[in-house]
Amino acid sequence: MTTTVTTAASPSAASASAVRFDAVTKSYGDVRAVDGLSLDLRPGETVALLGPNGAGKSSTLDLLLGLRRPDSGTVSVFGTGPREAITAGRVGAMLQSGGLMDDVSVRELVSLACALHPRPYRVNDVLAHAGVTQIADRKVNRLSGGQEQRVRFALATAGANDLIVLDEPTTGMDVSARKAFWATMREQADQGRAVLFATHYLEEADAIADRVLVLHRGRLLADGTAAEIKARAGARKVSFDLQELTGPGGDLTAALRGLPHVSALDVSGRTVRLQSTDADATVHALYALGVYPRNLEVAGLGLEQAFVAITEAEEAKAA
The missing domain is CATH 3.40.50.300 (P-loop containing nucleotide triphosphate hydrolases)
Structure with a gap:
């Protein structure tokens, strides 16, 4: 050769x-x-x-x-x-x-x-x-x-x-x-x-x-x-820490899930991670719950999260 x-x-x-x-x-x-x-x-x-x-x-x-x-x-x-x-x-x-x-x-x-x-x-x-x-x-x-x-x-x-x-x-x-x-x-x-x-x-x-x-x-x-x-996924990541997962109305988990424009929620210990299609509105409503989020971060989705969001949206349309 x-x-x-x-x-x-x-x-x-x-x-x-x-x-x-x-x-x-x-x-x-x-x-x-x-x-x-x-x-x-x-x-x-x-x-x-x-x-x-x-x-x-x-x-x-x-x-x-x-x-x-x-x-x-x-x-x-x-x-x-x-x-x-x-x-x-x-x-x-x-x-x-x-x-x-x-x-x-x-x-x-x-x-x-x-x-x-x-x-x-x-x-x-x-x-x-x-x-x-x-x-x-x-x-x-x-x-x-x-x-x-x-x-x-x-x-x-x-x-x-x-x-x-x-x-x-x-x-x-x-x-x-x-x-x-x-x-x-x-x-x-x-x-x-x-x-x-x-x-x-x-x-x-x-x-x-x-x-x-x-x-x-x-x-x-x-x-x-x-x-x-x-960008096509149309959502952003919002993450923060809470001192306690309780507020004036009791357990906050349901309230966090009910925040406007939230499409996914994950709570691990005191750390909350969520996805929102309008992060500004979600964060504004978060403060209205009467809690003080620490280490607040807002960022775009990673490719893996965007991939999941796109395919899940397609599954929802087919259901």
């Missing part, structure tokens, strides 16, 4: 969509896993795919990778079908499980991936970028869960792909490994490659993604930057 590709994605790749879903549906029996999904991903973007269990994330990735065919609508990858793009070496994928042979060394497995790729990198470079050089001679069946994930990452980046698809990529990795992993992914995006990842670590999506897609019951609920998703 002597061929090395270190350049960014080609200009033709950068001038068109990396991935396009056009009114795609996919059902399994009576379950509609993907429901009229339309989206457009561009080269150079790092995109997080979020959604609760059963939202359709895995089915969407299966369609993107040509593992399933849509019932209706079209999926294109760089203007061709998914399987054609994969055969051309334009797509690298890191799935949650599978893809590893037990009775071979890490080096042998990565060497095979490089040998099969139309535009391979050098084996030693792949091992180094994935952080598996020190375990290169270890048998795959003797790896920890986090080490297996890094090997899957090496297989996904064995050549100069224009799109990298990652399904829960950092599961089992420790903090330092996760940090190094995402630094490498940012390098890939900076070189013009599209990176799409599904994750349950919403702090990763908040910190890493240029764009966040929220799926729910196979439909696209939200599409924007993490900041835009947070």
Whole structure:
């Protein structure tokens, strides 16, 4: 193996969509896993795919990778079908499980991936970028869960792909490994490659993604930057401490829950945390209860809280 590709994605790749879903549906029996999904991903973007269990994330990735065919609508990858793009070496994928042979060394497995790729990198470079050089001679069946994930990452980046698809990529990795992993992914995006990842670590999506897609019951609920998703939730966090959870009228819990514009309440010891769609009005009414809140803070929702708010609102509409 002597061929090395270190350049960014080609200009033709950068001038068109990396991935396009056009009114795609996919059902399994009576379950509609993907429901009229339309989206457009561009080269150079790092995109997080979020959604609760059963939202359709895995089915969407299966369609993107040509593992399933849509019932209706079209999926294109760089203007061709998914399987054609994969055969051309334009797509690298890191799935949650599978893809590893037990009775071979890490080096042998990565060497095979490089040998099969139309535009391979050098084996030693792949091992180094994935952080598996020190375990290169270890048998795959003797790896920890986090080490297996890094090997899957090496297989996904064995050549100069224009799109990298990652399904829960950092599961089992420790903090330092996760940090190094995402630094490498940012390098890939900076070189013009599209990176799409599904994750349950919403702090990763908040910190890493240029764009966040929220799926729910196979439909696209939200599409924007993490900041835009947070703003769309339309609520703010209000937190404070109370000396006592009693006031002139007795127990304050019911009164706190009844404050105007409060959508969620959590009381832990003397600390009260709530969400409000009009924080100014809520705080004004709080003082009217005749209590004195200490350490009062008002802030925007984090991505995880915004995600929960958006999906819960959708569930309420469907009820």
